[in-house]
Amino acid sequence: MSSLPLAVRDSSTMLRRNLLHARRYPSLTLNLLLTPIVLLLLFVYVFGDVMSAGIGGGGADRSEYIAYLVPGILLMTIGGTLVGTAVSVSNDMTEGIIARFRTMAIHRGSVLVGHVVGSVLQALVSVVLVGAVGVAIGFRSTDAGVLEWVAAFGLLALFALAFTWIAVGMGMVSPSAEAASNNALPLIFLPLISSAFVPVDAMPGWFQPVARYQPFTPAIETLRGLLLGTPIGNNWWITVLWCLGLAALGYRWSKSVFDRDPK
């Protein structure tokens, strides 16, 4: 079998294996959904009145804050599933079955590709579930036609893909599930210092550049623009650059760790 069909076939076999794991043991995935949903409800129903005062120059009501918050929560959901990715990759690499895969005449990258594609699919399902909660509490897209929805999904998928490769690398270098979970923690923290909860303009001046140009903020602003019609500006291509860069970096990192001799 030539190389490309072999790669596709073996990767889809590995993907099926990972989806089987996710289906058989959904608790990890579901636990990770809890954080963004709780934050969403907390910020809307507990802090909502205070937070809404901080956007749109004041005087905004709670429904406006829901609209502001949901795009950030959706990207934060992806951040959460990445922890699951790092943990499951780390767990998997300690399993004897990986050694077996390495001694089989299969496409070498298929183990990693299976993890990545599986994680991206899980991330997208998670986004849809959290999005459904958002809609249930009153989020409505004001400005999205078919094209914008497609672009929004594309953005979320690209973002998930890029960060999943990073999370796979983190999982590969982690000796245990606990270490993987700790290593992936920054992916949970980054959204907290983005424009997810409050506008960057409301942050201290010295901190604004950090918040503005870290990968989550441009992605959140682009998603807001697509769903709510706020100005996107240069945010879309900053997001695309971040994603391409992180995907390339994560891919090369993961692959070089995988190609190393196992202990």
Place this chain on the structure above:
Amino acid sequence: MPSSVMPTPRTTDAQLPPAAVSAVGLRKSYGDKTVLDGIDLRIPAGSVFALLGPNGAGKTTAVKILSTLITADGGQAQVAGHDLAAAPQAVRAAIGVTGQFSAVDGLITGEENMLLMADLHHLPKAEGRRVAAGLLERFGLTDAAKKPASTYSGGMKRRLDIAMTLVGDPRIIFLDEPTTGLDPRSRHTMWQIIRDLVAGGVTVFLTTQYLEEADELADRIAVLNDGRIAAEGTADELKRLIPGGHVRLRFTDPAGYRTAALALGGATRDDESLTLQIPSDGSQRDLRTVLDRLDSAGVEADELTVHTPDLDDVFFALTGGAAAPGPTDQPKENVR
């Protein structure tokens, strides 16, 4: 070493069957700890080879290298006629590996594990199901097929592990300590599985720390100690390596006993029980010499027994253990 693709033997080895595995000077170290210090191997196709050694001797490292899991620091090896370094994928296509630690996916069922292997060997769906069901049946796992592999007992996991290894119908199988941690019944089941594999023409490379197991299964045994092959040969050849083997002759007639004692110069006498003990490696030639001398002296022993050291003696002697009865200063001795 021949570098051709087919396992062609060297011309001087023309009478030998082709080698399934051959290695010259394999070396591996981790940091400044040398794990393999130049090992040479030649395993004829269709035979069982046992790499015997204490914990930490480098057995697992040797298997990992030969099964392409890790790369050697030095030396050359060919498996199924393919060079390890140049054509690892071709080697992988010919081998099956069951490592020391369970290589099953515990999160999915036994059957799903089997179907996973069938998919990775690119078997058509229907054939994959047939092969999986057949192997599960053969290894007594049909009843447990729908249960997660993590719930299996040690023996069941090991059987599933081997069943998975067999999905691709490999011609060479590496078994790293296949019976370590198994109860006696499971161990005997595993031995039978290995014998059946060999009957099917498969070459088996196994590692073990049990002398009994090597003695039971292997055509040839190499004793690995401290990263070197301390000795290699059949179980009997290895036993003969160790001094302590002797022929014991028992007489009922004191006159015959005395005549024999004179005829056999180097014998140790036990006048009370009328037995003579002659150092011997137990070989045919050696025995014939003894018998010829007895014949020419015109005496006949009432009982003749040959005592060869058992593999335990060999093992301890070669690996420098406490019970070493013989010289241990022959670090490398190949018996051919």
